[in-house]
Amino acid sequence: MAKMIQSKYTNDNIPVQSITNGMIYLDNKQKVTGIKIQPRNIFILDYESQNAIVNNLKDVYNIIDYEFWIIAADRPVDINVYLSQLQLLFNSTNSQIRRKMILEDINKANMFMNNNIVDTEYYLLFKEKSDDVIQKRIRNLINAFASAGLNTKQVTNDDLRIILDNFLNGGTTTTFGTVIS
Numbered sequence: 001m002a003k004m005i006q007s008k009y010t011n012d013n014i015p016v017q018s019i020t021n022g023m024i025y026l027d028n029k030q031k032v033t034g035i036k037i038q039p040r041n042i043f044i045l046d047y048e049s050q051n052a053i054v055n056n057l058k059d060v061y062n063i064i065d066y067e068f069w070i071i072a073a074d075r076p077v078d079i080n081v082y083l084s085q086l087q088l089l090f091n092s093t094n095s096q097i098r099r100k101m102i103l104e105d106i107n108k109a110n111m112f113m114n115n116n117i118v119d120t121e122y123y124l125l126f127k128e129k130s131d132d133v134i135q136k137r138i139r140n141l142i143n144a145f146a147s148a149g150l151n152t153k154q155v156t157n158d159d160l161r162i163i164l165d166n167f168l169n170g171g172t173t174t175t176f177g178t179v180i181s
């Protein structure tokens with residue numbers, strides 16, 4: 001019996017060729033894609049509205065007649081632009097009261113940044129070879145979730161990279177580049 005040679009690199013064992021056009025292209029010619037589901041807090045709604053949304057979601061999931069995965073992925077929150085805008089506003093404001101309020105917002109934003117705050121994002125992914133079937137499924141999913149009161153859109157390349165980072169790197173985003181010797 002021949003011994004299989006195991007690679008010491010994780011990415012050698014992952015059947016991903018590329019991530020392009022909102023799809024993960026696999027070695028077996030299949031593509032993984034899907035939708036990103038905008039979170040919605042239904043618990044702030046009245047009881048009847050909550051039940052209506054839950055029942056509509058049951059209907060959505062019952063019409064899906066193919067294998068799919070529901071994934072929750074954490075994405076780091078980047079508020080650097082917001083912090084920069086607050087700092088500019090702080091520097092251009094002369095009123096001591098306004099400066100104090102802006103400084104409180106800056107301190108709160110820095111606390112969020114220092115505690116690695118994340119947004120949880122939700123995805124419904126599926127695998128398929130045919131581009132026509134993929135586009136039909138995406139349209140059907142977006143319409144079905146809209147009828148259940150949820151906003152969705154097709155996943156982007158960035159969304160798919162975040163999902164892979166979460167699963168392959170324990171949620172730690174890789175930030176290194178190419179090493180040149």
